[in-house]
Amino acid sequence: MIRAVAFDIGETLVRDDRYWAAWADWLDAPRHTVAALVGAVVAQGRDNADALRLIRPGIDIGAEYAAREAAGRGEYLDETDLYPDVRPALAALREHGVRVVIAGNQTARVAELLRALDLPADVIATSGEWRTAKPSAEFFAHVLEAAGAAPGETLYVGDHPANDLAPARTAGLRTAHLRRGPWGYLWADTPEAAAADWRVDSLHDVVEIVDGQQLLGQ
Template sequence: MIRAVVFDIGETLIDDTRGWHQWADWLGVPRHTLSALVGAVVAQGRDNAEALQLVRPGFDLAAERRARRHAGHIEQILESDLYPDVRPALAELRKAGLWVGAAGNQTAAAAEQLRALDLPVDAIATSGEWGVAKPDPRFFERLISWAPAEPDQIVYVGDHPANDVGPALAAGLRVAHLRRGPFGYLWADDPSARAATWRIDRLTDLPALLTTSYQPEVE
């Protein structure tokens, strides 16, 4: 039975378009150029942040984030960054009695921004707060100790086969692969994505799938 659902954040709950545009503006390249480079590294199975290193060799993500903050560019996640199906899906899962969380590879500041949106979730956490990032198995060990359920009662929902599907399955979780974002679309038919327990196109597909597997405890 399913008792908890935990969502990846980038390109699962959040549309990363505005964030990539801000990086393009910061680096002084056309937005289309950076988007094309992101597509190129994704097609090669590489981390999408490597696109920034193609623009600026030796790029240090942590240092550049500090420089942006110093220049007054405060990290923000806005209501408009949420995909339209996010609030309806989260609300319906909680209404069904499932524990709902969000945990992904973001900064501690991003976690605070997400909490400020008052999403219908029970908890939010990020790699910046936990000190470990996907696909490191320790991220999912931390997730299992965080969510109030046994591993096989937890569903992890994400778009990235290598960061989400594979390591979550290896940790004993069930997984819903979301066909969304560059990784979600490009690798949708790869065996790494097809290994997921469920494969979905919209978050609003989840409640019907998962609530049939959910049975409340008998008092």
């Protein structure tokens, strides 16, 4: 039986449109250029921040991030950044008595912004707060601690086979690959995605999975 569900953040719960558009504006680059470069580095299996390094070689991303914040142009999230199925799906899981955890590779600022949205979740945390990032085993140890359930009773939902599914599976969690966003679509038909316990197209599918597991008592 699944007693806890943990969700990735970027392109699982939150659209990344605003994030990359803000970087494009800060670097004075066309938004479509940044979007195309993000797609290119993703397809090559590289860090998506390499898109910024292609635009400005030698960029100190941490320093530029701090400069954006100081200029009042830092990270921002509101209701429009959420995918439409987020609130109803998370609320449905909690109604079923399932513990909901939100945990992804994001800054501490994103955690604050997500908490301000008052999402139906029991725990919201990011790699910036935990000081460890996916795909590390330490990150998923934190996930399990937040979930408060055994690994086999915890489901991790994400779009990235390498960062989400493989390390979660190694930690003993059950996994669901979400076909959403550039990573989710690009790798949907790969063996890595196929290795997930489930493959889903929306968060409503996750609710159905949990319903089915509860009925079966598995």
